[in-house]
Amino acid sequence: MRVLGLDIGSRSIDAVWLDGDRIVDWAVADSGHDPGSASAAFVERDAHDVIVATGYGRHVARERFGCAAVTEITAYGLGSAALFPEAASVLDIGGQDTKVISLGQAGRVVDFEMNDKCAAGTGKFLEVMARALGFSLEEMAAESRGAESGIAISSMCTVFAESEVTGLVHRGEDRSRIARGLHEAIAKCTLGSLKRVNARGPLVFAGGVAKNTAMVDLVSSGFAGEVLVPEEAQIVGAYGAALSVGRE
Amino acid sequence: MSDQAVDYHPMWDELGLDLPTHDALLEAVGQLFSDAYLTQENRPKGMDYLNFVMSEVHGLRIKELDDFRKTGGKVFGTFCLYVPEEIIRAAGAWSVGLCAGAEFAYDEVEQIMPRNTCALIKSFMGFKLARVCPYIESSDLVIGETTCDGKKKAYELLGELHDTWVMELPQMKRPEDIAMWKAEVRELVKKAEEITGNTITEESLRAAIKEVNDKRRALQRIAAASAADPAPISGKDRLLATQVAFYDDVPRFTQMMNALADELEARVAAGEGVAPRGAKRVLVTGTPMVLPNWKIHDIIEKVGAVVVGEEMCTGSRYYQDLVPEDGSTLDEMIDAVAEKYLDINCACFTPNKGRIDDVIRMAKDLGADGVIDLSLQFCGLYEMESHGVEEAVREAGLPVLKITTDYSMEDVGQLSTRVEAFLEML
Numbered sequence: 162m163r164v165l166g167l168d169i170g171s172r173s174i175d176a177v178w179l180d181g182d183r184i185v186d187w188a189v190a191d192s193g194h195d196p197g198s199a200s201a202a203f204v205e206r207d208a209h210d211v212i213v214a215t216g217y218g219r220h221v222a223r224e225r226f227g228c229a230a231v232t233e234i235t236a237y238g239l240g241s242a243a244l245f246p247e248a249a250s251v252l253d254i255g256g257q258d259t260k261v262i263s264l265g266q267a268g269r270v271v272d273f274e275m276n277d278k279c280a281a282g283t284g285k286f287l288e289v290m291a292r293a294l295g296f297s298l299e300e301m302a303a304e305s306r307g308a309e310s311g312i313a314i315s316s317m318c319t320v321f322a323e324s325e326v327t328g329l330v331h332r333g334e335d336r337s338r339i340a341r342g343l344h345e346a347i348a349k350c351t352l353g354s355l356k357r358v359n360a361r362g363p364l365v366f367a368g369g370v371a372k373n374t375a376m377v378d379l380v381s382s383g384f385a386g387e388v389l390v391p392e393e394a395q396i397v398g399a400y401g402a403a404l405s406v407g408r409e
Numbered sequence: 410m411s412d413q414a415v416d417y418h419p420m421w422d423e424l425g426l427d428l429p430t431h432d433a434l435l436e437a438v439g440q441l442f443s444d445a446y447l448t449q450e451n452r453p454k455g456m457d458y459l460n461f462v463m464s465e466v467h468g469l470r471i472k473e474l475d476d477f478r479k480t481g482g483k484v485f486g487t488f489c490l491y492v493p494e495e496i497i498r499a500a501g502a503w504s505v506g507l508c509a510g511a512e513f514a515y516d517e518v519e520q521i522m523p524r525n526t527c528a529l530i531k532s533f534m535g536f537k538l539a540r541v542c543p544y545i546e547s548s549d550l551v552i553g554e555t556t557c558d559g560k561k562k563a564y565e566l567l568g569e570l571h572d573t574w575v576m577e578l579p580q581m582k583r584p585e586d587i588a589m590w591k592a593e594v595r596e597l598v599k600k601a602e603e604i605t606g607n608t609i610t611e612e613s614l615r616a617a618i619k620e621v622n623d624k625r626r627a628l629q630r631i632a633a634a635s636a637a638d639p640a641p642i643s644g645k646d647r648l649l650a651t652q653v654a655f656y657d658d659v660p661r662f663t664q665m666m667n668a669l670a671d672e673l674e675a676r677v678a679a680g681e682g683v684a685p686r687g688a689k690r691v692l693v694t695g696t697p698m699v700l701p702n703w704k705i706h707d708i709i710e711k712v713g714a715v716v717v718g719e720e721m722c723t724g725s726r727y728y729q730d731l732v733p734e735d736g737s738t739l740d741e742m743i744d745a746v747a748e749k750y751l752d753i754n755c756a757c758f759t760p761n762k763g764r765i766d767d768v769i770r771m772a773k774d775l776g777a778d779g780v781i782d783l784s785l786q787f788c789g790l791y792e793m794e795s796h797g798v799e800e801a802v803r804e805a806g807l808p809v810l811k812i813t814t815d816y817s818m819e820d821v822g823q824l825s826t827r828v829e830a831f832l833e834m835l
Contacts, residue, residue: 234830258823270834272808275827 165209166403167228168236168396169200169218172256172284173369176203177399182243187396192218192256197225215402217257231405233398234260234273239408240401241365242268245389250360252351252380253398254370256284261354263361268401272358281317282347284369289319290343293326294336298373302344304337305375311341317350341375348379355384362386367397417468420475424546431541434513435467438701445645445707451683453642453676455669459649462657466700467543470656474547477503483605486548487655488533489556490722490753491578493594493746495732498617498659499609500601506655507551508542509533510699512816521566527787528815529699530559537570544656545571550604552597554578556757557790574600579751580758587751594747611739618732618742624654624663628728630670635717636775639682640690641673644716645706646683651723652700689714689832692772694764694798695783696791697722702816705783705824712829717775720768721783726753729767756790764794765801772807778835779808781828786815808834 163185168175174196178186186207190199196218204212204226212229214222219230233253241251242264251262257280263272280286291301305311312334316322322343329339355364363386370376371394381388391397421431442463462470474484483502485492488509497504512528514535522534536542545551553564553575567573576593579586598609607613631650634641650666676682691714693705698721706716719725732749736742754764772780780802784791795811802809810831814820 232826232830232833234826235833270830273827273830273834275823275830 162211162406163207163209164403164406165204165207165212166236166399166401167200167203167212167214167216167222168233168398168402169196169214169216169222170256170369170398171217173395174199174203174216174218175396175399176206177396177403178207178209179400179403182404184400187393187399189395197221201225211406213402213405215398229406231402233258234262234270234275235405236398236401237367238262238264238270238401239268239404240397240399241367241391243400243404244391244397245363245365247363248365248389249363249386250355250358251365251367252355252360252371253368254283254347254351254366254376255368255398259283259351259354261351261358261360263358274354274358279318281319281322282350286319286322286347287343287370287373289323290326290340293323294330294340296336296340301340302373302375305340305344306378308335308337308341310338311343311345312338314339314342314346317346322346344373344375344379348376348383351380352383362388364388365397366390367394369395371395415468415472417472420472421467421543424471424475424543425540426543426546427540430539431467431543434511434541438466438511439464441701441703445703446649449643449645449683449710451681452646453669453672453683455665455672456642456646456649458665458669459646459653462653463649466656470658471543471547473658474503474505474544478547478549483549484547485601485604486545486551488551488560489554490727490755491554491556491750492552492576493597493750495614495617495621495746496594496597496609496743497601498620499614500598500605501607501613502549502601502605505544505548506652506699507533507545507548508536508700510652510702510816513541514539522563525787526559526563527696527785529697529785529788530563532699532816534563534566537567550574550600552576552600556755557788559787578757582751582758587748590751591744591747594743594750598743609739611742614739614742614746615734615736618734618736618746620659620663622731622734624659624666625728625731627663627666627670628654631666631673632718632725632728634670634673634677637677637682638690638776639680639686639688640684640715640717641676641682642669643683643706643710644691644693644719645703645710648698648703648706648716648719648723649700651719651727652698654727655723656700684710684713684715689835690717690776690778691715691832692718692720692768692775692777692780693724693783694720694768694780695795696785696788699723704814704816704818704821705781705812708821708825708828709781709832712825712832714828714832717777718771720764720771722755725767725771726755756794761794765798768798769801769805772802772805777807779810779831781831782809782811784811784813786813 166177215236223230260275265271494504
């Protein structure tokens with residue numbers, strides 16, 4: 162059976178085509194202003210028997226394609242456990258939210274936490290800060306890693322942090338050290354969430370922000386157990402959604 | 410509801426309501442009600458009565474209060490379970506709950522109260538400041554209680570705008586606390602007699618105890634029927650029944666709820682339900698959900714689960730205990746009323762292990778697959794107690810999801826995802 166897993170997020174749409182348990186193909190597109198059409202393009206691109214949607218747009222997809230839907234929590238749990246059978250917990254930092262999941266047997270979710278009202282410390286936060294610093298996302302991560310120390314950022318609110326960063330830039334502070342400070346602030350928040358759900362290693366760090374090597378370094382050094390980063394961290398949700406078929 | 414609906418504007422005007430704002434409020438609540446309630450399928454027929462009550466919640470019911478007051482009757486407005494309805498009724502007065510379940514006029518409230526105040530308190534003050542709650546405007550006296558610091562101080566502010574009288578509730582349940590509470594209830598007896606000009610007698614208190622017990626018994630039957638799988642009634646509908654219990658005419662409400670319970674029992678016998686057999690079952694515990702706050706129940710049931718019980722003030726805490734009906738003297742009966750009320754397990758007491766026992770027992774009796782523990786943000790008492798609830802529920806082998814929220818709709822998307830993920834986990 163061929164299954165298409167779609168993870169319709171706030172920043173990107175990720176697709177994985179499975180044949181049985183084997184990944185046949187995968188793709189990533191920007192959500193843009195018309196995520197419906199972007200999803201439809203994936204649906205039309207290749208043959209499949211079943212579609213499962215996850216992410217922010219899962220309910221819209223369910224109506225549009227008449228498909229099944231699972232939450233990102235369940236999807237990331239399954240996807241991470243399939244990639245790393247030894248995984249005991251998952252951290253997913255996406256475009257608009259952060260989830261930490263504690264796993265039981267076979268990728269089953271035992272406990273989880275996600276941010277509720279605000280997008281502090283997510284991919285969107287990093288995008289806004291990169292713009293305020295005049296870096297691309299890749300540059301900001303590289304600069305952060307190169308800095309010897311970070312400048313402490315006191316606000317985790319995207320709007321206030323942006324003002325703070327602008328203030329620091331105007332004062333002539335080193336942009337690399339500001340970038341480092343921003344990454345440290347997010348890592349601190351994230352490690353706090355991991356502690357609250359009692360997350361144990363090995364921890365799978367997935368989602369778009371796991372492609373940011375500065376974040377991976379900081380989370381790895383602050384977390385008590387091993388941190389595993391999938392090669393394609395962004396498609397773990399789509400992969401997990403596809404794997405959810407027949408699990409109910 | 411009907412086309413030739415009575416125009417209540419003159420009555421509202423006479424009560425001093427701000428008419429344009431009140432019209433806007435009614436429209437918003439009507440919309441909220443139809444989105445949350447009228448979209449449900451396979452509802453019990455007995456819910457027609459509650460639909461009707463909701464359509465007339467600021468209309469016909471207020472007219473009844475108005476007529477009652479015009480013939481010399483007195484209405485007491487209350488915010489909390491601990492104010493004994495039996496005493497109020499024994500004095501020939503009526504007790505009504507007050508508006509506190511929707512975000513209203515926060516901009517005005519925040520001029521006199523800190524922003525970091527729980528939604529319930531901000532809401533009742535908002536309704537009063539904006540003059541849109543016909544229940545408080547129909548109340549000859551508001552009776553408050555010292556169940557938390559926020560309310561305690563809020564009643565001082567409310568007291569500047571409306572006749573308000575506060576009962577002191579102890580924070581522990583030792584013999585000396587019970588003695589103190591009995592004295593407080595006796596103060597209420599005096600106050601009720603003073604306001605109404607009536608004397609509370611053995612006969613009147615005995616009748617009031619019986620009447621209010623009957624109301625609670627009817628709600629107990631609805632709660633008991635909810636243990637069946639498939640559930641014969643949605644959590645939202647059962648919640649509405651408890652919410653309306655605070656406002657409606659007691660004998661009529663009891664009769665209608667017994668009819669609803671008959672129907673539910675017949676549904677259970679026939680294996681009929683509002684959700685398919687095997688649908689995920691959730692027990693909700695925590696802070697009260699005052700009319701028209703249906704937010705969490707709506708989220709849970711819209712993602713396909715069914716709420717099978719509420720361990721909350723708008724739930725089991727309201728109806729699970731009865732006042733013994735065998736008191737022979739007035740004093741015995743007043744003591745019995747006081748003791749029953751002090752049995753309620755609210756987080757304002759320390760210790761409060763009874764609540765945790767209630768949660769575990771209800772989860773088992775109702776066949777819950779998981780528990781959602783809800784706190785209104787800035788309700789320090791329930792937020793603090795949440796950890797103990799979580800540990801006990803886990804120990805009993807059930808998963809638990811903790812939610813802290815308020816009356817705003819800004820977090821509905823995120824909450825839905827959390828609730829959905831929690832249900833997938835069960």
